[in-house]
Amino acid sequence: MVSAMLNEQAALDNLESRWTKRGYQVIRRPSADQLPGFLRGFQPDAIAVGAKPLLVIEVMQRGGGSTETKLKQLQSLFSGQADWRLEVVYATADGAPLETITPHDIRTALGEARRLSDDAPRSALMMAWASLEAIGRRLEPTLAARSLSTGSLIDLLISTGHLPQTESALLFRLSSTRNAVAHGQLDLTPAPADVRRLVDLGERLVA
Numbered sequence: 001m002v003s004a005m006l007n008e009q010a011a012l013d014n015l016e017s018r019w020t021k022r023g024y025q026v027i028r029r030p031s032a033d034q035l036p037g038f039l040r041g042f043q044p045d046a047i048a049v050g051a052k053p054l055l056v057i058e059v060m061q062r063g064g065g066s067t068e069t070k071l072k073q074l075q076s077l078f079s080g081q082a083d084w085r086l087e088v089v090y091a092t093a094d095g096a097p098l099e100t101i102t103p104h105d106i107r108t109a110l111g112e113a114r115r116l117s118d119d120a121p122r123s124a125l126m127m128a129w130a131s132l133e134a135i136g137r138r139l140e141p142t143l144a145a146r147s148l149s150t151g152s153l154i155d156l157l158i159s160t161g162h163l164p165q166t167e168s169a170l171l172f173r174l175s176s177t178r179n180a181v182a183h184g185q186l187d188l189t190p191a192p193a194d195v196r197r198l199v200d201l202g203e204r205l206v207a
Contacts, residue, residue: 011059011089012026012028012045012046012057012059012089014142014143015089015143015152017143018143018155018156018159018160019048019055019057021159021160022051022155022159023050023051024048024049024050024051024055025048025049025050026046026047026048026057027046027047027048027049028045028046029043029045029046030044030046030047034047035047036054036081036083036084038077038078038081038084039056039077042074042077044056044057044058045057045058045059048087052083053082053083053084053085054083054084054085055084055085055086055087056074056078056084056085056086056087057087057088057089058074058086058087058088058089059088059089060088060089068183071088074086074088087149087151087152087155088149088151088152089148089149089152100134100137100138100141101134101137101138103138103206105134106131106134106135106138106202106206107203107206109127109128109130109131109134110127110128110131110199110202110203110206112124112127113125113127113128113131113195113198113199114196114199117192117195117196117199118192121189121190121191121192121195122181122186122188122189122190124190124192124195124199125174125177125178125181125190125195125198126178126181126182128195128198128199128202129150129174129175129178129198131199131202131206132153132157132198132201132202132205133148133153135202135205135206136148136153136156136157136162138206139157139160139162139205140156140160140162143156143160144156150175150178150179151172151175153175154168154171154172154175157171157205158171162205163201163205167201170194170197170198171198173194174190174194174195174198177190178190
């Protein structure tokens with residue numbers, strides 16, 4: 001339990017500056033009267049207020065059925081709640097930072113994703129997204145020291161100015177497909193052209 005609490009605090013410490021740069025005030029372990037009505041009875045790790053949308057921040061460990069069950073339960077609470085968004089931050093089980101990958105290895109992976117985009121677009125999307133997270137870790141080694149949710153990665157790259165806001169629609173659409181495929185929804189297939197656009201963005205960032 002102590003280790004989990006330390007990992008949670010480390011994750012929030014690493015990412016808090018990203019939210020404050022966007023105009024948010026981060027409140028850790030908010031009291032019941034600071035929470036919206038639809039969250040009463042639930043204790044989030046943090047909330048972020050002062051900008052829109054308001055954020056509920058939850059730190060989770062990757063892997064395990066209990067994590068996925070909790071995430072689905074949380075997501076269901078936000079149905080129809082336009083003013084609030086769930087922001088999930090994934091911490092590694094031991095709290096150790098993930099390694100930074102060389103530009104050469106990233107370019108190799110992006111090239112593989114481009115080659116696969118027509119014949120295996122799902123696999124290409126997974127490879128391209130992994131490359132994008134590796135790029136984010138190189139560009140922002142402190143803020144992305146640990147694994148990020150797809151939404152957190154997008155916010156990081158846009159809020160720090162590495163990608164323009166105009167790319168957010170594409171990124172969020174592909175992140176939704178990437179997450180669904182990663183969790184077994186194999187009837188979804190991204191458009192090869194969209195995957196190649198993601199590869200283009202990655203190559204621009206790693207150049």
